[in-house]
Amino acid sequence: MKRVFSTLALTSALFLADVGIAQDNLQRPDHFKGLEAPTLEVAVANLTSYNQKLKQRLEGEITTEDLVAIHELTYTLENALETISKELQSAADLLEEVHVASETLDAKTANSSGVSYLQASQPFTKP
Numbered sequence: 790m791k792r793v794f795s796t797l798a799l800t801s802a803l804f805l806a807d808v809g810i811a812q813d814n815l816q817r818p819d820h821f822k823g824l825e826a827p828t829l830e831v832a833v834a835n836l837t838s839y840n841q842k843l844k845q846r847l848e849g850e851i852t853t854e855d856l857v858a859i860h861e862l863t864y865t866l867e868n869a870l871e872t873i874s875k876e877l878q879s880a881a882d883l884l885e886e887v888h889v890a891s892e893t894l895d896a897k898t899a900n901s902s903g904v905s906y907l908q909a910s911q912p913f914t915k916p
Contacts, residue, residue, distance in 0.1 A: 823864025829912045832872035839865045880909040 826832035839862050846855045846862075886902035889895075 821861045821864045823862075823866075823868045826865075826868045826872040829872060829876045832869040832876070833912065835865050836869040836873065839869065876909065877913070880906060880913070883909055 824835055826835055842862050843859060843866070846859050851859075883902050883906035887899055887906055890897075890899035890902060
């Protein structure tokens with residue numbers, strides 16, 4: 790009998806938790822897609838522009854309207870940072886190839902990966 794009661798109590802608790810989660814999801818604001826960042830150049834431009842928008846919304850007292858705008862613009866910022874992160878990882882991988890090639894005296898790989906690395910990292914070094 791105790792086992793049946795425990796199972797029933799656990800099932801009820803899980804059901805109520807699911808209902809609570811469903812209600813929380815219903816109360817969340819609509820989600821936005823944000824601007825895409827298909828290239829590093831677009832990602833950096835979006836990051837620059839939307840960071841400025843965020844900075845403006847954070848100045849002074851933050852209103853409900855500001856919070857809605859902040860919520861929406863974070864999607865574009867997240868997309869930009871995701872692309873930048875991927876591009877940085879790609880540059881890091883190329884640099885590692887150069888590093889290993891220099892250790893193993895592999896001039897051909899050091900050159901080809903080095904040129905690719907410089908090209909991949911160039912947008913990060915523009916003044």
